[in-house]
Amino acid sequence: MGPVLIALDWGTSSLRGFLMEAGGSVLEQRGSPHGITNLPEPGTAGFDAAFEALCGPWLERWPGLPVVAGGMVGSAQGWRKAPYAECPADARQLAAAAVPVEARRGTRILIAPGVVSRPAGAAPDVIRGEEIQIAGALLLHPELATGSHFLMPGTHSKWAEVREGRITGFRTYMTGELFAVLSRHSLLGRLMTEAAAEPDMAQAAFARGVAMARAAQPGELAHHLFAARTLGLTGELPGAALKDFLSGLLIGHEVLGGLGAAGAGDVPLVLIGEEELCRRYAGVLRTFGRTPDRLLGNTAPPGLFHFATAAGLLAPPQEASR
Template identity: 50%
Template sequence: MTQPHLIAIDWGTSSLRGFLIDNGGKILETRASRHGIQNLPAAGKEGFEQAFIALCADWVTQYKILNAVTCGMVGSAQGWVETPYVACPAGTDTLLAHATAVEAPLGVRLLIAPGMKYLPEGGAPDVMRGEEIQIAGVFAIAPETRHDALIVLPGTHSKWARIRDGQVESFCTYMTGEIYDALSRHTILSRLLVAPNTCSDDERRSAFEQGLSLASNGGTGDFAHQLFSVRTLGLFGHMPQELLGEYLSGIVIAQEIISGIAKFGADDIRVVGEGPLCRRYQDAIRFIGGTPPILHGNTAPAGLFLFATTAGLTSQGDHETGQLRTG
């Protein structure tokens, strides 16, 4: 095993994930904890310190780690130390210039990456916290994206980010995951949706695509009407009840993708994240936009390593094109 050199932490609202990384960017060990910023073992600064110790005290003492980097809600107003948003356009250098250093327990210096804000002229502000590091991770893993790419990060609050010349030029948040969750759990639709047990993958995909198709043929504001079709298709027996959730998912996700493609185009889309949701987005973008996007996995550790390298915390020479080797 190569020498552990750096601790990277993706610190979110409900959980955190820690990565032990060597000087070249190889991930040596991964850990997760429930100590998200809304779930700390104690209030305030002490809670963050205890969570840090619980996650990685043995890493620090065993390997004499001096530096750690982190991103996400840990830098929010409710975080360890508030690290204000930097304005777009912004790149990894900008993140570093506005990072906050914290004296963490056991003598570790912890660098908190700021989030990003986008202030469109005449429009409402937009914000992200954590995704900017996942985007940096795409730069590290797929350097060709630095010049020009469209990065999509599906989730509770999905982000679409336009990349130009190594910077996030603009981005747009969609509350898609939260809308799906609220609709499927807290409306009349909740009683209709049952988990598919007897349906084949093909049937599920077909129901999902039927939802995509309905939304694709609709216009502005039709969403609230399309949702009602989830009920009537069930009521009239036009779709097995087990498939209504897939159909609803198709409608809700399609709305985001139609809007995102209208704003940003459909060329060279990169989807970032893990799990079935990202494959769902991949399918939906292909269905609606006509081009199959490339799927990158969880790019947060690669992004945190690039951030650390930009900060001079690793000996990676060419951090502009430095690739993370996942071990």
């Protein structure tokens, strides 16, 4: 079957394009380093040039294909800002809040919004890109729509709740960014070496950090962080293993907080993201007594397909197959 959609997962550091057929499968995939912070030239022209370089050959062969995009391309630093849809949100709300931008060649690109959560008595929280991943997971696994929790680890890890097919709330944990800042730009990093620890030593140091977090009392993270220095000063851990300890400590504290906010395990817990990172989080979750129900890879392509269908750019897969 021929292509019916070009879907763009446009993040901070990279751009990925997917040529998709009517059933939602990816026919061809292309990648580019031209994320929104690494464009071939500044401003709008840079977005246009990155889009043309990636998708021009597809559009030359199949002119008129609809194009959708999700991720940071819709942020304030993106091609065009797509204001956040309000929580609770599903693919229909995302489609209703989407904004178009026109490329130099005349192609109209529909940009998905992020989602904002405004819990009573707490600061607002936002996601941008993860809402598309969740939409993709629900398209692939409709049984998760009734009720589920999604964990998407990364620089800014997201823990989201879905009820009746809608994102009802989420929390952001700056775990990856904290690790980068503390290991590179703080006192803690001075004893850490560039050389990696031996696998067994690294695993033991990581597990030690997780165990410290698991035994934590409320508010102890700032105190525990100093152990990433004192364990090196006293010789209990070599410099090569201190990063592993810090990683385990930060992920452990994230999981402690995330599971506490998610409550009892009465609905599936699903991991979405890069395989190795998800496996690491899955191991930490098991340490805390919670085994994830599914580990999913990149669900952005089906999520963008779901978004395009909700926006009326495509017929639903069951209708397209008739």
